[in-house]
Amino acid sequence: MTSIDTMAAPKLSKAESRSISSRIWRMAFASTEFKIGLAVFAILMLAAALYPELSGIDPTKMNIRAKMTPPLFMGEGWDWAHPLGTDQLGRDMLARVLVGLRYSILIGVTTTVLMLAVGALIGLVAGYYGKSVDTVLMRLTDAQLSIPMIILAITILGVSRPTIPSIIIVLGLAGWPVYARVMRSTIMAERKKEYVRGAMVLGATDFRIMVLLLLPLVLPPMAFVAVLDVARMMIFESVLGFLGLGVQPPTPTFGNIIADGRKYLLNAWWVATMPGVFLCLTLTSINLMGASLERARNKVYGGA
Structure with missing residues (x-):
């Protein structure tokens, strides 16, 4: 899984940057890898959305006779x-695994959006204003980076009752520093360009320059790379569930299903294996799409 830390600052003009998103999507979709990932992901999402309702099976209903x-x-x-x-x-x-997939995707996507939003905001302010503002915000970022995400999540969730909102907030607030550092370096490079200086001369406020001029230019490449973080957050959610710090039973998630099923590996191996298979398929499909988007992005910026 490629880290967002490797993303270089864009070197495109303002006019070229406006069409960057569509160009990246077209190039990525042209690859077989992206199409395979999208097809697998779409099938899994349709199954998760439709099967539990259409089948009428309650994933929490017990039937000891059929154990x-x-x-x-x-x-x-x-x-x-x-x-x-x-x-x-x-x-x-099947119903339990597909419902677990719903929660895993929900937490993975929402957490990544929160990480991107918080990190982009802090990096935008730090990179634009610089000086003392940059120093304070970057020291805060460095302090946050010094604490491993999983350790912070275990510490906080271990002393409170884990819920979906609390898991999203904890993981999101633990993962924003990477995006903040990338946004900061990109903004510091962009603010020196002529179109930013021209906006200042014309009397544009700092808010308009940051939100309406700079952010739309630098956020898309970060968002494309963030697709890979969805898979990473799904793994973290599953690890927390396995440790008993994720979404609590009887709500099924990949982590708590695997944790319950590990006791029966010898005589009912499928209980722990099936969630692992579905998690692997989902992560693989997301990584295929994310890798295709990242390669397309690198080609576009490299040839710009």
Whole structure:
């Protein structure tokens, strides 16, 4: 997974930057890798959105008589009503995994948006004003970077009841410094250009220059690279769930399903394996799309 730290500041003119997003999307979509990732991701999202409702299966409903029913492909003892089998309490594995996928995507996307928003805002202000403002904000950023994200999340969530909003806020506030540093360096390079000086001469306020002139030019390349962070946040959410610090049962998530199923690996291996398979497929599809977008972005800026 490529880090956003490797992203260089854009060197395009204002006119070229306005069409950068569409150019990157066209180039990325032309690749087979992006199409495969998009197809897999779309299938998973449709299944997660439709199957639990259309099937009428409650992923939290227990049926002890049907416990540890094997998946269809096992060839013996299976049940058409449970294509991926059931867990130790007789709950349908397919419905549980797909509902878990919903929460994983929700937390991954929302957390990344929060990280990008907070980091971009702090980096924008630090890079534009510089001097003492930059010093204070960058020391705050360095202090935050010195604390590993997973350690901070475990510390905070360990002393409070984990909920979806609290998980999003903790992960989002732990991950913004990377975006702040990239935004700062980009803004410091852009503010010296002629179009920014021209706006200042014409009397544009600092707010208009930052929000209406600079931000639309430098945010898209960061947003494209942030696609890869969605996968990273999904992994963090699953790790927290496995440790018991994620979304709490009976709500199914990848992490808590795997944590419950690890006790039955010898006689019901599918309970822990199925969420891992779906998580792997989702992460792979996101990484395929993100890598294609990043390569397209590098080609556009490299040839600009």
